[in-house]
Amino acid sequence: MPFQPVKFYQTGTFTVGNRLLALEQRSVQANMQRTNSLNSGHRACQGCGEALGARYAIDAAMRASNKQLIAANATGCLEVFSTPYPETSWQIPWIHSLFGNTAAVATGIAAALRVKGRREVRVIAQGGDGGTTDIGFGCLSGMFERNDDVLYICYDNEAYMNTGVQRSSATPPAARTATTMPVGPEPGNVFGQGKNVAQIAMAHNIPYVATATVADLHDLEYKVNRAMGMHGARYIHIFVPCPLGWGAASNDTIRLARLARETGLFAVYEAEHGEVTSVSKIRKRVPVEDYLKLQRRFAHLFGKTPALETIARIQAMADKNIRKFGLLEQGGQ
Amino acid sequence: MLKQCEGSHAVASAVAMCRPEVICAYPISPQTHIVEGLGEMVKSGNLAPCEFINVESEFAAMSVAIGASAAGARSYTATASQGLLFMVEAVYNASGLGLPIVMTVANRAIGAPINIWNDHSDSMSQRDCGWIQLFAENNQEALDLHIQAFRLGEELSLPVMVCMDGFILTHAYERVDIPAQEQVDSYLPAFVPRQILDPAEPVSIGAMVGPEAFTEVRYLAHAKQMQALELIPQHAAEFKQIFGRDSGGLVRPYRCEDAETIVVALGSVLGTLKDTIDEMRDAGHKVGVLGIVSFRPFPLLAVREVLKNARRVVVLEKSLAVGIGGIVATDVRMALSGLHLHGYTVIAGLGGRAITKASLHKMLERAVKDELEHLTFLDLDHNLINRHLEREKQKRRSGPMAENMLRDVGVVAARIA
């Protein structure tokens, strides 16, 4: 059963909690006793989507596993801002090894737990888009192929933020990064064919693959919970805006994630054993400009002479997603 | 139990008796027979409980071992050559995190040019990675060192690399005394990890450490290895008590007591050297050989103790620090500070070139007369080199030197050695 919206409660489907909801319909985040797996005092930037996404996901996993959880973490913002000696923000057993080996480290942990007969303890691997779609991709694929009992969570903020906003294979076309400056005849990142790791994960036929955003907590928690209910290799790709890297206001983090979904640029769906099983429909479709304009990384598209052709190409990407995943309600806008 | 078997098989048996819980395997010659053997044991249920994981790269192999070890499982892997280099980042990480993984390195050359044969370039490239490095002289010692490695590594919470010459030992059939499981069990206690990922007592492992404490962290890593200098001989003594034979230790001197000339070397070449030394002794030369078992930590004092009365030291090593010469030689020289003796570096056996007694005789006869160059490449084909250098002088040819030289050498397949 895919995630069911709660229709009759004012904001029930969309807000974090709401006193009117039955307890079981409220999110983990609404709970006064939530784990706060990633605790206060971390050094993430103001409005960090990754910090938020990580707490959302790990708290949900903590609930799903009855707090029997171990996490392996790739090098990156999340690792650096959470564990600078002598302070850690984590409340769970957690290990950081390297940038590119997180999936394999998690495999090792899972193997150790299996050999020790501790089936109740679950393993999560997590990293950013660089650690997942680029440098950690080999280990990730290996983990998938062996169907190791690991839930891998990618927090995708579309570039290498930790090192100063360089392009990753998850960086969208036209976006400015430190290595794709908005200069020359084709400013910003190139229009490639993209690298959709969720789809690649599906091609491994692993038990569960899902995408989510920090803008839809209930959906995110549902997916983590669903993933935690299964064994074998599972993958969740969470879209987490980065105010610093995107040149966005720190208070727009969730708004941007919402717009990414509502434009169709980021498709939210889940798949089991390689087949899409549910798609989160667009609620209020908006043109890509609404999303792009909030971000300085796309500012060069909206100069004195707007780059209409480039914007149209980005719109075409959104439209393609909408067609491919069926993101509109039947007869929708 | 005495057995005539392959070196890899002997090591696999030893590792199995150490009751590893997670084994990560990625194929690379010449270590493959070891993990193949272990894989079969796990699959057949003869080694249980144990997870045997076929990973997608050496980098993953070490990473899986890191995860497993951090979660409290006794972890093992094996590699060689390019494989070791491919996992380097994780190798450093394992020691940095203090995870007592044991890894066999079936020593092999590093390319380019690609070469699958034995030398020590791979292990030597990792001499500063923070692991303990033990070198086996023969298959018996290779077997024994693995048992000691688990004990040592877990006691110190440091990873241990057991280095054995690829093919020369891994693929050699010879007599080994395979211990009984009870002996191993009485020598090697169950793994009690110093730190563990456990929901019952959560910790964050692998913090980012800045300038304010990084030096201290590195110092403590060094201090651990210094501690190993004390533990290794103790463990070897205990090992002798239980298994009845000398194995391990820091160094192994042979006929060094009154030697004027001492050859220092590591690994399987020690055997050929001993035979050579015996013959030279018979001919009246006061020569000896010093084998180094523990290359990391490097036993400066023990080496100095053996060498201090000699007149000359020949370091014979299967590795080359391009641009300076020897690697082991540099370390040996550290041990000789203030001593006045002649030091020679002999680079031998690179890429599997056989080190023959004949060549050793020739070399040592010149050494005892102090006629040896300070840096000597054993059995170097000077004609070949000269021809190439001459060619280069006339015409700056780019491209791989190896190809040009192979053209001069001609077909190699028919050569015996």
Added chain:
Amino acid sequence: MLQIRIHGRGGQGVVTAAEMLSIAAFLQGSYSQAFPSFGSERTGAPVVSFCRISDREIRLREPIMEPDSIIIQDPTLLHQVDVFSGLKDAGHVLINTAHSFEKLGIGDIMSGRRLERMCTVPANELALKYVGRPMPNAVLLGGFAALSGIIKLESVAAAVREKFSGKVAEGNIAAATAAYDFVKQKMQENVHA
């Protein structure tokens, strides 16, 4: 110390032959050492393996350059590789062939050697007959036991059983025994000749 060198091609069990030889020697109470000429063996490529047998611990690791015996598993190598390189004058030579030295075109080379230390044996034929496929390695060891007396046929059989099992082992032992008998008989013929 005795040093035996075995020549053949990849896929003919050359390395296994040396290993079995070492096991046979071990089983007789000797120290022994077997190792291949290390290479990335590919089917059909010339391959060499070595075996040392001694009553003391063997420390020497160099390849065998001056063998006491050579076993040639594939006579086509005779004109490709210097298989006799370093062979001691009194060394044993066992060649897998159904033909004579003359017919193989090595009559000249062999003429200077001691007749009682040279022999041919049709190991492929025997292997085909007893094992079902032309794998000459164990068969030749049977012949080598007869030719050299360094190892006993029973030791060869025991070594074969360590490496193989069931029908394959028994077939090989039967073939090795046949080779042993063949060589014994041929040697006698030579003596009487």
Added chain:
Amino acid sequence: MDKPFAITLDVGSSLANHTGSWRTSRPLYVDSLPPCNNACPAGENIQGWLFHAEAGDYEAAWRVLVQDNPLPAVMGRICYHPCETSCNRGQFDSAVGINSVERFLGDEAIKQGWKFAVPDKASGKKVLIVGAGPSGLSTAYHLVRLGHQVVIFDAGPLAGGMMRFGIPKYRLPRDVLDAEIKRILDMGVMLKLNTRVDNILDTMKSGGFDAAFLAVGAHIGKRAHIPAGSAAKVLDAVGVLHSMEGEEKPMLGRRVVVYGGGNTAIDVARTAKRLGATESIIVYRRTREKMPAHDFEVEEALQEGILIKWLSTIKQVSDEGALTIEKMVLDDKGFPQPTGEFETLESDSLVLALGQDVDLSLLNGVPGLEIKDGIVQVMPNMMTGHPGIFAGGDMVPSERTVTVGVGHGKKAARNIDAWLRGGEYAAAPKHELAAYEKLNPWYYSDAPKIMRPMLEVVRRQSTFDEVQGGLDETSAQFEARRCMSCGNCFECDNCYGVCPDNAVIKLGPGKRFEFNYDYCKGCGICVSECPCGAIKMVPEDV
């Protein structure tokens, strides 16, 4: 655990790092004035009572409601609900059906027999109220709650004022009205019916009253100067509606023409239809857009077959009842101008619904009192120019609706109370208005308004049964839950959830939240993602 130095750390140790020092501006929880509350003439805390209705605690909801308005069942029927007109939800999908929820609560209270609480302590002061209409009843209710003794004098035979004598039954069933009046009286209010006050000062003196509140209403129908034959049947609307409450129903005939464009005109026309008129025609001098009557009432009247002649004035009435009608046009400023075109309209009776005047006779000789344009002038505290005499409802300058009257009652009661105590009532300063722009409407579920059931037209044309039905509980609760709680926290947990730094402390049900400024970095996500605009960002004092 023998942890390696620096590499392995104790969990949660980052709490030592107070990231609050990064902040340049800080979030603050605020309470803003919801537009419904702002628009309500009775000053009802609508959001406040919807809050309880949302959770299904109807009694609590009703009790919050009646803090401002003692007549919810009446309000839920006849209030023109400016709250809904200003409801922010109207900009999202459609306004919350506040009025229907109010009616549900009012009806529920009657059904359950909920009573008003009376304070234990009496002030010892006695207040005279003249007029038992909405304003007078409301004042009485509030004064009693403030501890004062209250006596109401009313000239009529029944309490309710215009609620009874001006509003037809089909809009306000009398049992509902009676029940809500009784509940007020049950608080200990003394009501003297059929008691006309001729001189207020005398009455106060003789009765020993410390203060008086006048709310006599405006019951005198305005007469226009229309030349009419002596036999012509010309009535006034107030009189017609008033006589509906008596034994004798007015005889209007088969063709009834109503002259006027206010709600009263509509009421009369619809009443006439129900009394059996085959034709009930409204004549109005301007257009539908300009008509003062509420559009939904016009619409309901049209549904019931009422005819309306737009842009028409009545010039003359003959003895036989034939009306001479002049066609009008609107000028540039929207005023009707005569065209000189005439037509004739036959009628059995003409009812004039041209507004009402106040009977001010009781105020003769009261010093200081100021009367202007036939109505009593009051100060902002509802007191007339004569100390101790207050006035409200239709007799003072204001919009003449029941809700406004009820609102006057509350306001007057507070001021009378203050005056009696020798002080002055100071209303709490109004919060900033919770404008739609301050909301994040994304979070609200799509939920269009539920329409109340309407009586079928045939029965509306022939009976005085109530036209508009009420909502059942499920629908009322649904409707309550459509409230967006503009400007005030409704504990949706969003701020608590969306903070990347866990810097929001949840205090538990009903206790809302607090910021933990030790860790709040001031990113502002909580502000942006608060659905109802209950958090604002203010610069840090650096």
